Amino acid sequence: MCQYPKIALENVCFSYEKRTILKGISLQFPEQAIIAVTGPSGTGKSTFLSLFNRLWEEEGQGNLQGKITIHFKEGPTDIYGKEIALDQLRRRVGMVFQSPNPLPMSIGRNIAFPLGLQGKMSRVEKASRVEKILQEVHLWDEVKDRLDSDARTLSGGQQQRLCIARALILQPEILLLDEPTSSLDAAACEKIELLLVELKRQCTILMVSHYQDQIQRIADLSYRLANKRLERQ
């Protein structure tokens, strides 16, 4: 592990119009760890997660104060500063949502699609990257004979692993997961948990979870969001 925090928040406050959601949060998260955030419904867990890829800005009504620094491979970056463009940030900070959201296209294209946004790449290289990432999320054996089928024909658990693969294909340094297993059955949930523990070697994972037992099984650090603040549990 390195000496510096992967993510640092300095006096972060967030509000939607006049409603304060997060107040005076100063925290540091290490790299190669699973950091879980839990807490009652509506307290701002998803909002907290959205600070790291600036997704809240899409809604247009929020107000952020304070500073968030991510220590990317090239060095520390103020993610709201001029040194990083939004599209670059979102390549390095991947996100997976509560309900699997495969694109309405084939299994293979779902994974290859983000690669196309990165510039020209040969078909052979694309195919090899797609296979590698599907192996990593332990989906390859289940889909290798049906890469051309519509991704929406996969089971919920398979779709969620596909969405994780899609987030990983651009090799993000941070992975944000918003209740990634809450729509899945126990068996699918176990597969995702095992996968996340493997993935933390390559990226720092920030995960919202309602399940205390899941947090105990896989999180390295856990925080509870209540009264607009995050407290270590």
Ligand SMILES: Nc1ncnc2c1ncn2[C@@H]1O[C@H](COP(=O)(O)OP(=O)(O)OP(=O)(O)O)[C@@H](O)[C@H]1O
């Ligand atoms: N775009 C928005 N504009 C105004 N208020 C919003 C917006 N998005 C969320 N909120 C409000 O901010 C508060 C926090 O919402 P958020 O979704 O972050 O909570 P949460 O802890 O993730 O909830 P849950 O556990 O139910 O998913 C809620 O009261 C919500 O209604």
